[in-house]
Amino acid sequence: MGELKVINAGGEVAVTTRLSDLLQWARKWSLFQYPFVTACCGMEFMATAAPRYDIARFGAEAPRFSPRQSDVLWVVGTISQRQGPAIRRIWEQMADPKWVVAFGTCASCGGFYDNYTTIPGVDKVIPVDVYIPGCPPRPEAVLDALMLLQDKIQANDRKPIVVPPHLVPERAPGRTGKGKS
Amino acid sequence: MSQAVLDRLSTQFGERVLETSDAFGDHEARVAVEDWVEVARFIKDAAELQMDHFIDLTAIDYPERKSARFDLTLTMRSSVNGGRIRLRTYVKDGEEPGTLSGLWAGANWAEREVWDMFGIRFKDHPDMRRILLYEEFVGHPLRKDYPIDKAQPLVPYREVSEIEKLAPFGIEEGQPFARIDWESRLAGRDQQVSPAIGVQQGQRRALSDSEAAEQIQARIEARMAAEAEAEKAPDAASEEDSEA
Numbered sequence: 001m002g003e004l005k006v007i008n009a010g011g012e013v014a015v016t017t018r019l020s021d022l023l024q025w026a027r028k029w030s031l032f033q034y035p036f037v038t039a040c041c042g043m044e045f046m047a048t049a050a051p052r053y054d055i056a057r058f059g060a061e062a063p064r065f066s067p068r069q070s071d072v073l074w075v076v077g078t079i080s081q082r083q084g085p086a087i088r089r090i091w092e093q094m095a096d097p098k099w100v101v102a103f104g105t106c107a108s109c110g111g112f113y114d115n116y117t118t119i120p121g122v123d124k125v126i127p128v129d130v131y132i133p134g135c136p137p138r139p140e141a142v143l144d145a146l147m148l149l150q151d152k153i154q155a156n157d158r159k160p161i162v163v164p165p166h167l168v169p170e171r172a173p174g175r176t177g178k179g180k181s
Numbered sequence: 182m183s184q185a186v187l188d189r190l191s192t193q194f195g196e197r198v199l200e201t202s203d204a205f206g207d208h209e210a211r212v213a214v215e216d217w218v219e220v221a222r223f224i225k226d227a228a229e230l231q232m233d234h235f236i237d238l239t240a241i242d243y244p245e246r247k248s249a250r251f252d253l254t255l256t257m258r259s260s261v262n263g264g265r266i267r268l269r270t271y272v273k274d275g276e277e278p279g280t281l282s283g284l285w286a287g288a289n290w291a292e293r294e295v296w297d298m299f300g301i302r303f304k305d306h307p308d309m310r311r312i313l314l315y316e317e318f319v320g321h322p323l324r325k326d327y328p329i330d331k332a333q334p335l336v337p338y339r340e341v342s343e344i345e346k347l348a349p350f351g352i353e354e355g356q357p358f359a360r361i362d363w364e365s366r367l368a369g370r371d372q373q374v375s376p377a378i379g380v381q382q383g384q385r386r387a388l389s390d391s392e393a394a395e396q397i398q399a400r401i402e403a404r405m406a407a408e409a410e411a412e413k414a415p416d417a418a419s420e421e422d423s424e425a
Contacts, residue, residue, distance in 0.1 A: 081315070081332060081335055082314065082315050082335065084334060084335045084336040085336055088336050115322075115329060115332070116314075116322045116327070116331060116332050116333065118332075119332075119334070120332075123339070124334070124338040124339060125336050125339065126339075127339070
């Protein structure tokens, strides 16, 4: 969270901060996800969502299969041209504030599908906040992406970002460059 | 077994079986397009053949061939006798072979796929629509004259020029099969892909996507100019300092 101020008045303790900081803090720890799973990356997504990696640590364990109830759209897998209108519409149905994660190379840039069938990256259709490279990415990379997204939410930063490879959190403290909580 | 099928076909249809082949153990007969349905029905129904299993129907495009552009191939198997056979025919562009969907229900979708990908229509087909692509799609992508990198988006692509982002990943981000890093390629620093992948992706796109390349080139030049100015500026400042 942003700047915290502790007021101690005769045993009664109060903590103050900015309302916007408090709001962003609440948002980043309760990300309801909409998994738009189309391809083999879905296996790795399921692994990430399974107990071993405990995505509930980040408050992002609840999938909502209605876009109207979700905050994060996970685009997991290859998006064909024919799916373009569908994913666009799902994104439009989500209530603000909303974020999009491109999971894997196909969702990020089309991967090796360089032809008539495939949208070369879902960012051609909807704006993307975090890109996860990998074919498919490991669950660690996915959790890195989730933490990056949390940092971006806290900092109110909508600039797209790519998850760097082999990121060891303690070696890369200020991952987004700003707004580390 | 399959050789017996070919012999049986030859005795039944005589000259109408144009040629037969057993290369590499694949038994194959070629007939004229007018005989297509009749021969297929015989292969399926004749008591001693019983090729009741429809495996696949597809087409091959030979754009350089003057007589008939397409080959239509039908692969069948007998669940009774275990043999397998392939039936081929020549199809001219625009010609309509008869449908096999009355013989095998599975031929229905296979013929729709052939229509979708190659543009061969089938006479008397119950539902001759595209099956994989969308109705708005123009052309048939598995014809060899369809441009290999031509996409027909249903949703117009966003204008993303204002977003500071690599056109996504380069090899340094663990993506050996990534799209080409245009900026380094145009700046002559193109070390990021293996030669084979570079030929497959980079050179072709470099030729076909010239407008995008020009835009990126302009952006690089603008940035290099800005960097050069930024380098000059502190020099001038330090000179002033030394003079003072």
